[in-house]
Amino acid sequence: xxxxxxxxxxxxxxxxxxxxxxxxxxxxxxxxxxxxxxxxxxxxxxxxxxxxxxxxxxxxxxxxxxxxxxxxxxxxxxxxxxxxxxxxxxxxxxxxxxxxxxxxxxxxxxxxxxxxxxxxxxxxxxxxxxxxxxxxxxxxxxxxxxxxxxxxxxxxxxxxxxxxxxxxxxxxxxxxxxxxxxxxxxxxxxxxxxxxxxxxxxxxxxxxxxxxxxxxxxxxxxxxxxxxxxxxxxxxxxxxxxxxxxxxxxxxxxxxxxxxxxxxxxxxxxxxxxxxxxxxxxxxxxxxxxxxxxxxxxxxxxxxxxxxxxxxxxxxxxxxxxxxxxxxxxxxxxxxxxxxxxxxxxxxxxxxxxxxxxxxxxxxxxxxxxxxxxxxxxxxxxxxxxxxxxxxxxxxxxxxxxxxxxxxxxxxxxxxxxxxxxx
Amino acid sequence: xxxxxxxxxxxxxxxxxxxxxxxxxxxxxxxxxxxxxxxxxxxxxxxxxxxxxxxxxxxxxxxxxxxxxxxxxxxxxxxxxxxxxxxxxxxxxxxxxxxxxxxxxxxxxxxxxxxxxxxxxxxxxxxxxxxxxxxxxxxxxxxxxxxxxxxxxxxxxxxxxxxxxxxxxxxxxxxxxxxxxxxxxxxxxxxxxxxxxxxxxxxxxxxxxxxxxxxxxxxxxxxxxxxxxxxxxxxxxxxxxxxxxxxxxxxxxxxxxxxxxxxxxxxxxxxxxxxxxxxxxxxxxxxxxxxxxxxxxxxxxxxxxxxxxxxx
Numbered sequence: 184x185x186x187x188x189x190x191x192x193x194x195x196x197x198x199x200x201x202x203x204x205x206x207x208x209x210x211x212x213x214x215x216x217x218x219x220x221x222x223x224x225x226x227x228x229x230x231x232x233x234x235x236x237x238x239x240x241x242x243x244x245x246x247x248x249x250x251x252x253x254x255x256x257x258x259x260x261x262x263x264x265x266x267x268x269x270x271x272x273x274x275x276x277x278x279x280x281x282x283x284x285x286x287x288x289x290x291x292x293x294x295x296x297x298x299x300x301x302x303x304x305x306x307x308x309x310x311x312x313x314x315x316x317x318x319x320x321x322x323x324x325x326x327x328x329x330x331x332x333x334x335x336x337x338x339x340x341x342x343x344x345x346x347x348x349x350x351x352x353x354x355x356x357x358x359x360x361x362x363x364x365x366x367x368x369x370x371x372x373x374x375x376x377x378x379x380x381x382x383x384x385x386x387x388x389x390x391x392x393x394x395x396x397x398x399x400x401x402x403x404x405x406x407x408x409x410x411x412x413x414x415x416x417x418x419x420x421x422x423x424x425x426x427x428x429x430x431x432x433x434x435x436x437x438x439x440x441x442x443x444x445x446x447x448x449x450x451x452x453x454x455x456x457x458x459x460x461x462x463x464x465x466x467x468x469x470x471x472x473x474x475x476x477x478x479x480x481x482x483x484x485x486x487x488x489x490x491x492x493x494x495x496x497x498x499x500x501x502x503x504x505x506x507x508x509x510x511x512x513x514x515x516x517x518x519x520x521x522x523x524x525x526x527x528x529x530x531x532x533x534x535x536x537x538x539x540x541x542x543x544x545x546x547x548x549x550x551x552x553x554x555x556x557x558x559x560x561x562x563x564x565x566x567x568x569x570x571x572x573x574x575x576x577x578x579x580x581x582x583x584x585x586x587x588x589x590x591x592x593x594x595x596x597x598x599x600x601x602x603x604x605x606x
Numbered sequence: 607x608x609x610x611x612x613x614x615x616x617x618x619x620x621x622x623x624x625x626x627x628x629x630x631x632x633x634x635x636x637x638x639x640x641x642x643x644x645x646x647x648x649x650x651x652x653x654x655x656x657x658x659x660x661x662x663x664x665x666x667x668x669x670x671x672x673x674x675x676x677x678x679x680x681x682x683x684x685x686x687x688x689x690x691x692x693x694x695x696x697x698x699x700x701x702x703x704x705x706x707x708x709x710x711x712x713x714x715x716x717x718x719x720x721x722x723x724x725x726x727x728x729x730x731x732x733x734x735x736x737x738x739x740x741x742x743x744x745x746x747x748x749x750x751x752x753x754x755x756x757x758x759x760x761x762x763x764x765x766x767x768x769x770x771x772x773x774x775x776x777x778x779x780x781x782x783x784x785x786x787x788x789x790x791x792x793x794x795x796x797x798x799x800x801x802x803x804x805x806x807x808x809x810x811x812x813x814x815x816x817x818x819x820x821x822x823x824x825x826x827x828x829x830x831x832x833x834x835x836x837x838x839x840x841x842x843x844x845x846x847x848x849x850x851x852x853x854x855x856x857x858x859x860x861x862x863x864x865x866x867x868x869x870x871x872x873x874x875x876x877x878x879x880x881x882x883x884x885x886x887x888x889x890x891x892x893x894x895x896x897x898x899x900x901x902x903x904x905x906x907x908x909x910x911x912x913x914x915x916x917x918x
Contacts, residue, residue: 268883271672275887294673374757374774383867434756435779437868447757572670575885580869594690 216502220255221511224270225284226493227262228332228528236260239524247514254507267575281501281508288320288328288494293568293606296498300326303497303509308516311534315558316492322566329495329512330533332525335553335560336392336489337475339448339462340455341373345474348372348454353476355484357396357421360455364431367454375447378456379422379432381582384440387563387574390581392457392489393418395561396480401573402564408573408599411592419588421481427585437582448473459491460529463549475552490560492533531557569602660898664891672887682888686896691870691878698785699854699874706789706853710796711846717797718804719830739798747862750791754778754863778864781871788872792859796852800845807841808834847908854904855897875900 223244229235237260244256259280261269266285273279274296291297300309300320309317312330320328340353348367354360364376381389394400399414409415426432433439433447445462447453449469457478466473477484495515497508514520521537524530526547531554532538538554541547564570576598584591633640667678686692721732738746753760754777762774778784811834819833835842857876860866866873866881873881875897882890 271670271887274672275668275674290669290671291673294669294671294675296671296673383865434776435868438776438779438864443757450757452757569670572885575670579867579881579885583869 217504218502219253219504219507220257221282221503221507222257222259222280222501223282223284223511224259224261224266224273224280226266226286227260228530234527239527243515243520247511250514251510254510256511277500279498279500281503282495282497282511284331284493284495286493287565287571287574288496289322289566289568290571291496291498292322292327296500297327298497298499298505298508300329302505303512304329304516305509305513308513311516311536313533313535313538313557315490315560316533319490319492319562319565320494322568327496328565329516330492331495332528332530333490333492333533333557334459334461334531335491335556336388336457336459336478337552337556338455338478339458339466340474340476341448341451341453342472342474343451344373344454353455353474354479355477356479357425357481360479361425361431364426364454365429368431373454374452375433376431376454377426378439378444378448378453379426379436379585380439380441380444380456381436381585382438382440382443383578383582384442385578386437386581387577388489388491389441389457390577390584391561391563392478392485393422395485395487395489396478397421400561402567406564406567408596408603410573410577410599411589411596416588416592418481419584419592423585423588436585460531460550460553464529477556487559487561488556490557490562492562492565568606569599572602573599657898660891660894664888664895666888666891668887670885678888682886682892683896685886686882686889686892691873695870695873695875695878698872702785702789702792702856702874703850703854706792706796706856707846707849709789710793710800710849710853711842713793714797714800714804714845715842717801718808719834721801721805722808735798735801737798738795742858743795744858744862746795747791747859750787751778751863754787779868781868784864784872788859788863791863792853792856795859796849800849803841803845803848804838807838810841811837843911847904847911851901851904851908855901 223240225236225240227236229238237258240258240260244258247256248254263286270280270283270285274291274294279296288297312320316330316333317326320326320330322328338353344367345351345353345363348363348370350363350366354363360377367373367376379389380386391401394415397414397418399409399412399418401408401410403409403412427436433444433453444453444456445458445465448456448458448462449465449471451469451471462473478488479485495512497512501508516534518534518536518540521532521534522540525532525537525541529550531550532541541550541554563574567573573595576595580591581595664682665678665680667675667681669675717735721728721735752758754762756762756774756776756779759774759777761777762771765771766774775783777787815833815837816829819829824832854874855876856874857880860872860874860877861880864872866877870878870881875893879890879893879897882893
């Protein structure tokens with residue numbers, strides 16, 4: 184009895200040790216396992232069970248397996264809140280996926296974890312990518328990131344609220360934004376005149392949109408961080424004094440997430456805000472009569488708005504053969520698959536053929552204003568290997584810039600410089 | 607030669623000839639070890655090993671992608687102590703712990719006294735007090751979060767309907783109102799345990815002590831101060847120290863209600879450690895180590911206090 188107990192616990196310990204040992208084994212090496220099974224980790228774009236991304240990817244996997252005998256795809260879909268941390272844990276334990284679809288890629292380039300784009304994408308597929316997005320996938324002149332979906336930002340406004348408040352047309356400058364918001368407030372036409380989501384969900388997006396309006400941004404031409412530039416401090420000081428303090432935005436922008444603001448807009452409680460195509464469907468569902476307009480800048484509407492792309496990438500240390508990964512990616516980037524995904528989540532295409540199809544199909548009419556501005560859109564410094572670290576700092580504390588502009592931006596700049604030095 | 611033989615049998619490492627006899631001998635010599643071994647192993651695997659990993663990680667340089675780039679020395683600790691938010695987080699952790707534990711103990715003393723009286727419906731109310739304890743803390747926190755919600759919250763609706771406020775308030779959006787609300791929830795979930803601990807303590811106080819006091823002329827509050835409180839000390843101290851550790855480490859309430867935001871304005875050290883995870887795992891581990899050290903101090907106080915109880 185005793186002996187058995189000891190034996191059992193010994194086996195237990197051995198197993199525990201064995202399990203931990205497994206984690207450390209892979210890593211190193213310069214390319215490709217020999218498995219025909221491709222492990223895919225992807226983010227979940229769905230907001231309910233019926234449109235979970237798992238359904239999409241499993242369908243793609245099934246059709247891929249049917250078309251390529253002997254190959255297999257393992258699908259793991261993770262929600263947006265967890266995906267960064269889970270992927271980090273996978274990398275830390277040396278248990279990387281073969282293919283990853285998520286928000287950023289460059290931080291993985293810094294540690295030399297990714298295949299070059301041309302290694303895992305056939306020339307035919309690579310040529311299909313829209314040039315501006317393809318370019319954004321480059322880090323230091325070499326392409327690693329494969330754009331997967333994209334979106335651009337425009338100003339959404341509630342036509343009914345504008346009418347009630349006596350605002351004739353969408354504002355074009357910051358002063359007009361203030362004026363329109365004041366009218367909405369005075370006439371009590373909406374709970375919140377202007378929605379300013381600077382909470383952790385996407386502070387880096389909303390901040391950049393406003394900074395672009397004053398010819399600012401996160402980096403200068405040479406790629407150095409300029410988060411606390413004069414233009415940026417000025418931008419947030421303006422926001423603080425003209426929109427936040429007079430109560431023309433929702434209270435506490437620093438703790439309001441975009442999702443909440445979108446919901447408020449779809450519920451008809453919000454006058455205007457910067458949004459992306461997902462809001463189209465939400466507004467429609469909420470029976471809100473909305474309009475879209477170019478985003479107001481300090482002296483006139485933005486010439487180039489913020490463009491955001493999500494990325495696909497392939498890991499060198501995955502267990503699958505390079506050829507298998509390539510086969511799968513070429514399959515996933517086929518027109519019908521890309522179109523299906525974009526349609527499912529109201530996102531914008533990254534390949535020219537899908538863009539052309541959408542342009543000619545009246546079904547996608549509402550998306551047109553967004554695709555029209557995609558060509559000239561400005562991106563985050565995506566190719567900068569420190570961007571992901573800087574972006575998470577901005578997500579965390581960037582919203583406080585409307586409370587204490589100089590201090591917050593100085594602090595972020597310091598962190599960004601430290602990150603850049605660390606590379 | 608004989609010496610070596612006897613040595614091997616001593617160690618019991620499997621000398622073949624004397625096996626029959628030594629089988630029992632070894633087990634006897636091992637005493638209770640085989641029985642507690644699984645528990646010890648379990649502790650080693652789920653407690654000691656993670657602590658080792660934690661401390662090791664705090665000295666590593668890990669990239670944002672999660673790639674280990676080598677040793678960081680004490681850089682991560684330096685980085686942590688230099689964070690602009692650090693001092694503020696520590697201050698709030700102390701305020702949070704003191705206020706929540708203090709208010710909880712005071713209210714529980716009153717509640718325990720109440721539940722120790724005989725009144726109709728006592729059983730029902732005693733059961734009702736368990737509810738906040740039985741419910742998951744995270745669930746309670748999320749429940750309160752939605753009650754306090756700016757647009758959909760029942761509190762704003764109620765206050766607006768009653769005309770107390772004319773515009774819905776974002777209670778959890780700014781530290782000034784978020785802290786009091788979170789402290790309220792923390793007290794709310796800590797009350798049941800503390801009250802029951804004190805109630806149990808009250809019930810161990812023999813009745814004749816009170817009778818004797820009565821004969822000596824002690825009445826009302828004087829009895830409470832000089833008889834009840836001193837005799838309640840063991841239960842009080844246990845409740846106090848366990849609450850101290852619990853509240854200090856409290857994660858679900860703050861995470862469920864504000865996630866420590868905006869920025870780290872409503873974060874205690876435990877929540878701050880979690881926030882750091884998304885920017886720097888090494889620094890986050892350093893915060894954990896500091897946090898762990900503080901818990902160890904609290905535990906030592908607890909051990910000291912419980913020994914003091916026994917000696918008394």
